[in-house]
Amino acid sequence: MLHPTDEPGTTIATLANGVRVVMIDLPGVGSASVSVFVRTGSAHEGAKLNGISHVVEHMAFKGTRTRDCQRINLDAERLGAEVNAHTDKDHTAFHMRGLADDAPRFVRMLGDIVRESTFPADELERERRVILHEIADDEDDPLTIAFQLFDRECFGAHPAALPVIGRRANIERFTRDDLLGYVQRQYSGENVVIGVAGEVDAAALLEAAEAAFGGLPRGAQNGLIAPAWNGGLVTKRLTGCSQAQVVIGWPIPSLVDDDPVGIVAAAVLGEGMSSPLLDRIRERKGLAYYTHCSADVLGLWGQFVIEASVASEQLGEFCAEVRALMRELARGVEPIHLERARNQLTVRALRSAEQPFRRVEEACLDLLFLGRVRSRAQSLTRLRRVSAARVEDAFAAMLKTPAAAAATGRLPRQAGDRLAERLGA
Secondary structure (H helix, E strand, O other): OOEEOOOOOEEEEEOOOOOEEEEEEOOOOOEEEEEEEEOOOHHHOOHHHOOHHHHHHHHOOOEEOOOEHHHHHHHHHOOOOEEEEEEOOOOEEEEEEEEHHHHHHHHHHHHHHHHOEOOOHHHHHHHHHHHHHHHHHHHOOHHHHHHHHHHHHHHOOOHHHOOOOOOHHHHHHOOHHHHHHHHHHHOOHHHEEEEEEEOOOHHHHHHHHHHHHOOOOOOOOOOOOOOOOOOEEEEEEOOOOOOEEEEEEEEEOOOOOOOOHHHHHHHHHHOOOOOHHHHHHHHHOOOEEEEEEEEEEOOOOEEEEEEEEEOHHHHHHHHHHHHHHHHHHHHOOOHHHHHHHHHHHHHHHHHHHOOHHHHHHHHHHHHHHHOOOOOHHHHHHHHHOOOHHHHHHHHHHHHOOOOEEEEEEOOOOOHHHHHHHHHOO
C-alpha cells in the first residue's frame, strides 16, 4: 500500500521486511533516477574496519551470482543508463539513471548488485590496488590531508573522525570473508531505502522492489552514537607545496535536529563573491584566491567549515580575519546579507527540486535519519523564517566553542601557536 507524504507527488511503501520505497512522481520527465541507500558508512566501522564500507561499494560491481563485472556495466549501458555509487560517513548509496520506462529494471539490477554480489577474490586483489592508488592521490593532496586532520580534531576517537576511504593497512588486509561478513551484519531491511524519481509506474516499481529486496532479512537499525565535539588545532608541513591549506570549523545542527540555522549562517558568511568572507578575504585583503564556507550536515552531526589556500606568511592574518568576521556577525547581521543568503539558498533548493537525482537523495536521507520525507514548501518556509537574531546567536555560540582547525602544506614556523592565537583557542 502506498502512503502519501507531506511532499506533493511523493509516496512511500514499506515492504514486510522493513525496506522502504519512496517514489517521487515527476510528470513529463522522460528520465528516472533510482537509488538504493544503506544506513552504513565509515562512522559505523571503527578503526579495525575503517574503509570497509568503501571497499564493499567498489566490489559490489565486480560480480554477482549471475553477472560478472563486464556484464554489469554492459547491461546498464545498453539501456543508455549510468550506474554509480558513493560512500559517506553515515551511509552508502548505489545509483542508476536512465529512461523512465526502465526504472523497474533498474530496481532489479541494483538489487542484484546490492544483494547478490559475490566479491570474487581475484577481483578483490585488482580493486585493492585501485583503492590504494586512490589513497595515494589523497596522500598527495594537501587539502584532502587537511580535511582528514580537521575531522580528527573535530571528533577525536569517535569513528566519525575516520576517513571514508579507509586506512592503507586495512585496505591491504581485508579479505573476501571480511566483506561478506560486513554486508551480512549491516545490509538489512531496516537499513535500506529505495528511491525513485521520474514519471514511472508505481505498481511495477513495487513489484520490482519486492522481487529484488523482499528476501532481505529485516535486522535492526544500525546504531550510531552522535559524536561529541572536541575542537583542537593541528598542523602538518608537506614538502613540494607553495601554499598553506587551512580548514577551520565549528559544530552546527544535524539533519536529525532539522534546524536550518547553520546552513543560513554559512550562506550569510560565505555564499558568493559579495559575501563578507569573499569580500574581506579576497577582494579587500587579497589574502586568498580560493576560500569557501559551507555547512556539512549529516544525519547525526553538522560542521560549519571554512577552507582556504593562502600564502604561508599570510596564514595568521587569514585566521585573524575569519575570527573578526565571526565576531562582527555575532554582533549583528546586516539585513541585505540575510536577504542574499535566504534567496541564494531558496534558488539552490528550487534547482535541486528540478533534478531527479537530488530529489531521490534528499528523500532517502530524510527517511533514513528522520523517518519521514520533509515537505519542500515547509522547509523553504522555515529557512526564510530564520531571523537575523538566530543567525547572530549561532555565530555567538560557535565563538564560545573550541574551533577545530588543520593546516597543511607550506607552513611558517610555530604555525600551530599562530593558529591558536589568531583563532582565540
